Amino acid sequence: ELIHRGPDAHLRLILRSPSSERTPEDLELIFEELSEQKALAHLPNSVKRELASVVVFEAHPKSGHTLFRQGDDGKAWYVIMQGAVNVETYSKGVVESLYEGEDFGGLALIHNVPRSATITVKEDNTHLLRVDKDSYNKIVRDIEANTVRLKELGSDVLVLEKSPRLHKYMIIAGTPQKILEHLLEHRLSSTNVAGSRNDPCLDDFLLTHIVFMPTRTLVSELNKYYHMENPSQDREYTINCKRKVVQFVYRWVVTIRHPVFDDVVSMSFIEELASDVEADCQLLGGKSQALQEEASLMHHIMSRLRRYQDERLETSGLKWKLPPGGQPICLFSAISNPSKNNRPIIRPNDDIIFRVYCADHTFCTLRLPVNATAETIKVGAYEKCSLRHPVQDLRIVEVKSNGERVPFRDSEHSIPTTVALNSCIFLTPKDHMDALTCVPEQEKSEGAEISGDFDSLSTKELAYHMTLFDWELFWNVHEYELIYLTFGRHRFQQITANLDIFLRRFNEIQYWVITEICTSQNISKRTNILKKMIKLATYCKEYYNFNAFFAILMGLSDVAVSRLSTTWDKLPSKSRKQFTEYETLIDPSRNHRAYRITVGKLPSPMIPFMPLLIKDMKFTHDGNKTHVDGLVNFEKMHMLAQTMRTLRYCRARHLVLEPPVSKNEADVKSYVSCLRCVNNERTLMSMSQKLEPRRT
Ligand code: CMP
Numbered sequence: 001e002l003i004h005r006g007p008d009a010h011l012r013l014i015l016r017s018p019s020s021e022r023t024p025e026d027l028e029l030i031f032e033e034l035s036e037q038k039a040l041a042h043l044p045n046s047v048k049r050e051l052a053s054v055v056v057f058e059a060h061p062k063s064g065h066t067l068f069r070q071g072d073d074g075k076a077w078y079v080i081m082q083g084a085v086n087v088e089t090y091s092k093g094v095v096e097s098l099y100e101g102e103d104f105g106g107l108a109l110i111h112n113v114p115r116s117a118t119i120t121v122k123e124d125n126t127h128l129l130r131v132d133k134d135s136y137n138k139i140v141r142d143i144e145a146n147t148v149r150l151k152e153l154g155s156d157v158l159v160l161e162k163s164p165r166l167h168k169y170m171i172i173a174g175t176p177q178k179i180l181e182h183l184l185e186h187r188l189s190s191t192n193v194a195g196s197r198n199d200p201c202l203d204d205f206l207l208t209h210i211v212f213m214p215t216r217t218l219v220s221e222l223n224k225y226y227h228m229e230n231p232s233q234d235r236e237y238t239i240n241c242k243r244k245v246v247q248f249v250y251r252w253v254v255t256i257r258h259p260v261f262d263d264v265v266s267m268s269f270i271e272e273l274a275s276d277v278e279a280d281c282q283l284l285g286g287k288s289q290a291l292q293e294e295a296s297l298m299h300h301i302m303s304r305l306r307r308y309q310d311e312r313l314e315t316s317g318l319k320w321k322l323p324p325g326g327q328p329i330c331l332f333s334a335i336s337n338p339s340k341n342n343r344p345i346i347r348p349n350d351d352i353i354f355r356v357y358c359a360d361h362t363f364c365t366l367r368l369p370v371n372a373t374a375e376t377i378k379v380g381a382y383e384k385c386s387l388r389h390p391v392q393d394l395r396i397v398e399v400k401s402n403g404e405r406v407p408f409r410d411s412e413h414s415i416p417t418t419v420a421l422n423s424c425i426f427l428t429p430k431d432h433m434d435a436l437t438c439v440p441e442q443e444k445s446e447g448a449e450i451s452g453d454f455d456s457l458s459t460k461e462l463a464y465h466m467t468l469f470d471w472e473l474f475w476n477v478h479e480y481e482l483i484y485l486t487f488g489r490h491r492f493q494q495i496t497a498n499l500d501i502f503l504r505r506f507n508e509i510q511y512w513v514i515t516e517i518c519t520s521q522n523i524s525k526r527t528n529i530l531k532k533m534i535k536l537a538t539y540c541k542e543y544y545n546f547n548a549f550f551a552i553l554m555g556l557s558d559v560a561v562s563r564l565s566t567t568w569d570k571l572p573s574k575s576r577k578q579f580t581e582y583e584t585l586i587d588p589s590r591n592h593r594a595y596r597i598t599v600g601k602l603p604s605p606m607i608p609f610m611p612l613l614i615k616d617m618k619f620t621h622d623g624n625k626t627h628v629d630g631l632v633n634f635e636k637m638h639m640l641a642q643t644m645r646t647l648r649y650c651r652a653r654h655l656v657l658e659p660p661v662s663k664n665e666a667d668v669k670s671y672v673s674c675l676r677c678v679n680n681e682r683t684l685m686s687m688s689q690k691l692e693p694r695r696t
Contacts, residue, residue, distance in 0.1 A: 031049055
């Protein structure tokens with residue numbers, strides 16, 4: 001045997017002896033040897049001393065020997081003292097070689113899952129130090145390198161970093177395929193169900209994969225994995241792969257819900273998978289009942305799907321009407337069972353009825369699918385309006401109530417729900433855009449005629465019905481809509497209508513507050529309304545409706561209101577104090593710290609201050625690249641998912657509120673569903689100035 005370096009014969013003898021037989025002198029000798037290993041150079045002496053009593057020396061004179069196979073239980077961790085090994089996977093063959101000073105085999109031990117690769121000796125006379133699982137967990141696990149980089153063909157494919165809290169590696173970056181493979185192999189094991197609950201990696205992936213791995217690619221990878229062949233025909237391993245795919249799909253459906261069922265790509269994959277599992281259960285299962293559990297998981301998924309499809313049939317083809325400056329109203333639906341009078345989700349193929357104006361303020365009314373493109377709207381309106389320009393010279397433009405004009409590209413879609421509250425959609429020749437002016441409806445103070453109602457309604461009842469209304473809007477917002485909005489709807493060809501109208505509601509409340517105050521001519525009445533608004537905020541806060549709470553507070557802080565000093569002066573000191581207290585809660589400084597601390601301590605259900613979640617998403621998106629050095633920046637995905645999980649947390653429980661004693665429920669409900677308001681800042685400001693002219 002040609003051994004140039006490494007321990008001498010005596011030392012090897014000791015290293016092969018069971019640790020219980022090692023004498024103090026033996027241990028000292030081993031320690032000295034370990035101290036010379038560059039693979040262990042980063043470890044403190046105390047650890048090396050502990051290792052001295054447990055390491056085992058392994059010499060492999062011939063290349064080709066297999067140390068362990070992918071799918072095996074993890075039994076030990078290895079350090080290469082001399083020579084080299086190959087890392088091999090069933091799907092790709094040899095992916096990488098490891099050399100002197102490198103270690104391997106720790107992943108299966110840390111995550112308590114099967115081996116993710118086969119390791120074979122690459123060079124003759126390869127010397128390894130082996131540390132068994134128990135000793136590894138006791139001695140090495142906690143001090144092992146913080147970052148693990150898995151390579152294939154010389155490039156990083158997965159970067160993991162140890163989380164001190166979880167005793168697990170978090171995914172930092174990786175190729176989409178390798179991340180998925182790692183999740184399937186390391187984060188789905190049934191042996192660590194308890195651990196996987198606080199392991200967010202899989203959840204991060206499910207919530208964000210559409211950003212870096214389209215569903216089409218995802219299902220094709222899952223398909224490959226399900227049908228993975230392995231050369232050794234290891235039945236156990238084959239079954240395990242199938243199991244993981246089913247478990248993964250189950251988690252996917254539970255986490256993402258209706259978008260999985262709405263997408264034909266994922267749907268046909270799941271249907272196929274269900275029949276594959278059924279067949280495999282017969283074929284492979286036999287007496288051992290393998291895949292039995294998976295077959296019943298698939299049944300569960302399929303019955304969920306059927307139920308969903310039935311519900312969809314009932315609510316398909318909804319028709320919405322979008323009044324200028326209000327919420328879309330569901331006009332008609334084929335819902336055969338009106339007992340569930342929850343507000344339906346707006347879907348891409350629902351119809352929406354809205355107006356399109358021309359420069360002379362004539363308008364036509366269109367009925368188009370929510371996801372219609374600007375081009376479709378253009379053609380639709382062109383056919384109804386009598387414009388002399390050729391259609392290709394025309395444009396769809398949003399005119400805001402402050403006169404601002406925002407043109408749309410022909411390919412943009414879901415325009416009616418995304419335009420700002422009280423904006424109007426115009427059709428105009430390209431070179432006429434600058435001449436567009438607001439239509440009278442946008443200028444008019446619609447609220448004026450009805451402002452009397454607010455006075456007479458019970459504040460608590462208002463807060464109650466506002467909260468129920470907001471809850472329905474909030475309930476329909478899907479986590480994915482946050483991604484669509486942040487990364488751009490066009491990238492996903494998806495709508496954000498449910499999120500749009502929830503954000504629209506925020507503005508609606510805000511303007512309504514200003515309008516109510518600015519349309520009260522009489523000073524004592526105005527003070528009264530101000531007081532009532534503060535009270536309303538109090539109730540909303542008690543109901544954990546922070547969206548409405550912020551909207552009311554921001555309305556009250558608008559200059560048109562805050563400048564009415566005579567009104568504020570007459571406010572009772574109790575209300576004044578309360579307002580000051582609330583102002584600290586909505587204070588945006590230190591990234592809305594006051595609000596974050598307050599809600600951080602509260603249980604669900606809760607309606608969060610939605611614009612802040614949007615801001616968090618945008619902030620994460622703008623401040624972090626999606627890809628770094630060709631790998632998916634998974635830390636960014638984790639941050640996005642954290643924000644998205646807020647929605648899940650807020651809605652973890654259904655909202656059940658004690659209804660207040662009702663005086664006139666119907667009035668309150670109809671009032672709340674359509675808060676009429678002036679959404680024109682200029683108009684509001686001039687109303688305010690008329691009420692209390694500037695003191696000179
Ligand atoms: P483990 O899963 O315990 O067993 C196989 C080991 O190979 C794995 O831990 C890693 O330490 C090591 N390894 C190195 N490169 C790769 C790779 N590209 N893919 C998988 N495992 C790898």
